[in-house]
């Protein structure tokens with residue numbers, strides 16, 4: 015394990031992506047699967063932890079998507095997505111949707127609501143969104159979605175992500 019580090023990113027050190035990634039990794043997040051529809055109407059999706067709530071009125075939320083992410087063209091073309099918030103029992107699903115070169119939807123059943131984008135059943139929460147705004151942000155694009163429909167189930171414990179690993183919340 016590395017000890018404490020302070021890195022000034024105003025100069026040449028901007029290339030130290032590892033240190034920045036490690037610092038970002040100190041912020042605990044939930045884990046989601048963002049689903050959408052590709053040009054042929056087929057289901058597409060990827061694991062994402064950049065989900066954040068934005069506004070209650072109107073109801074808005076955001077995801078930050080890497081410019082090179084294979085799902086970005088589908089997200090931009092369809093303009094619809096669902097953020098499926100995973101519970102602690104869905105770690106395998108998180109891994110499956112972060113894997114490259116496989117059918118991420120193999121063995122996965124889903125529902126559809128207003129937009130046709132896949133809604134994964136049994137999640138801790140689902141947010142169906144229509145693209146409200148897209149913002150260029152460095153090597154990512156921020157998709158702000160207008161939330162059309164939500165489902166949540168407070169009975170579940172969340173799957174969380176911290177320092178590059180999946181964790182569960184300890185309540186005592």
Ligand SMILES: Cc1cc2nc3c(=O)[nH]c(=O)nc-3n(C[C@H](O)[C@H](O)[C@H](O)COP(=O)(O)O)c2cc1C
Pocket residue numbers: 045060061062063064065078079080082083084085111112113114175
């Ligand atoms: C826990 C976790 C969180 C992730 N969060 C994001 C994210 O918020 N945005 C993003 O673009 N990629 C994120 N990724 C990476 C995507 O899942 C990535 O697109 C995928 O692993 C590579 O697939 P692709 O080449 O089909 O894009 C995350 C991966 C993991 C494991």
